[in-house]
Amino acid sequence: MNSISPLMKRGTEKSLKNWPSWIGYVAAAWSLLYGAIHLYWLFQGEGYPFNNDSLGYFSAMITYLPAKVGGIVFVILCFCGFGLGISIQKSLEIIFLRRVFLIFAWVFASFLLLFIPDISLIAVMAYAFLFKFAFNWLMFNQIICIIGALLWILTAVVYYRRTHIACGYCGRAEEGKPFLLLRWARQITIIAAIAPLPYALTRFAWALNIPLGVDAEFLKDFNTINPMAQLTEWVFGTICVAGGILTLGLIMKWGEIFPRWFPFIGSKRVPILLAVIPASIVAIAITAAGVVFTFSFFAVTFHLLPADGVLLGSISGTVGPMLIWVPWGVLLGLAALAYYYRRRGQCVHCGRK
Template structure:
């Protein structure tokens, strides 16, 4: 730590050392494999306790349909009591298994069961609890419309829990195959499969949003692509900003696709020289990975909701079937590509990370 002292127009630099501040080599963040499992357990204890509170008729139960119909999260279709019991039980099992994997003494069967359960629990938190709120909030933010409520906060909290359990499962898997906990590399030096498939995953993520973008551009130009002309006319009349909104939504998809290309292009590793101030400098890995991962999670969750709704209509399981069919394929059809879009984007971001990461500071493998 440096302390700058001004005295008689001279700047004197004093070096101070402290064992509490000298974490240059090993910070809490850099030692995440050692505490991530405990953080996941703590999350499950907290969220399980919250569900028990709701089971006892506590206020603030967030899983409500609120008239969203097909656009609501899967968990809202459960009775509140049933949902509370299910998630309280899932949290309890995750705590038990979390403690078990910390001891590293499970046999092969229980080890595989623990890994499968924790991954399944994390995926359930990502797919069954979030709805379309997160992706809508991101999109409308570009129109300077911001909204935040307890339901969205609950969804974000569950996504954090899912990520914690995913990382805890990854660390346990690495330990069971004698790989480095920090980087996952082994003495074999094999290239991760995601790196080999990174180009194809990226291209899927680039092209998947195009059908959605095309319909939105068409509506912005009053072209009834995939919808009844009368419906488009009434929709535009009822929403003065409809044309601007659809133009922005379509543009975000195209812009996102172009940025996604950076995961496999040189300009995704080094800023182009015409960039002011940062031209020619290397792109920080997390500057690409973190935003891509956040968007991938939001898109996948929303896409799962849309896809479930489409199948519900196909098998006549919803009363909204007739009204949506009368509007045409445009409002819902392009969303069938959202799950592949989100999954491909998330995997492409991981492949980008694996490809660009350097030598591991812990095991020395590179």
């Protein structure tokens, strides 16, 4: 048994390192399985996850579609994804078909990232700092969809590299130019670090009983209904400020090497994924929630959805600061990507730098 374990470990590591060769099959398998689940729901199966009315205006975009329509959309997208995911494992000679696949992959991934999640993911991350945890099937389904989106993004990236004679692992070509994102990395990261400050300012004001953007009566009622409201606002505002500072680490020296005063790991290099993975997760959650907030803001403001007077009077102060969440999330994701490309070093597969 001891002689087999090292061999299994090396085999697993080798498989992970060869991810461009199998990522498309995994995306296709995910599509088949998730499409089959939606087919089950389409035929009155239990557990359909997009009928959540508890969040009201902050529900996912998919909830505005009737269950049958949403099920049909998913079944078509997933089964088309399965067929395309299998077929593109061989390079398509027709350029038009290549473009069709890439467009489908990116549209499908965007649909899964932006129209399926609601505000639950970012709320759970924030309330975790208050030691409040809530996890259910609806959130688990959102995570499944986000995983599917990432699989399709990676599949599209690998396919694009393969059809453009570039390394499937790093994307470098024989006469490749410097990645454009690296030229703007500093500016993008600074803007991403500043972006959460309007939201933080609002929360700090509410914590101090200053009705910034809302009526004084609304703030009073809000604090009465929720005794922990002021503490919550302090925590949420502080999280945003701390997040902005950590974002700056993507372009600062201490984001690459731990400060000397860090116990045990001081002066050691920061693992690339230790910065990239958390930033990417937060970027996805912020962007998805930002889509929901933006839709609800304009839907209520322009009377596209019914709303009472209280909601109409407070929408600019409560949801207005979140209108910047979509660009904030996108910029944070780009900053994390730029950080990765800047620090990744020489490719062990193609040898290019």
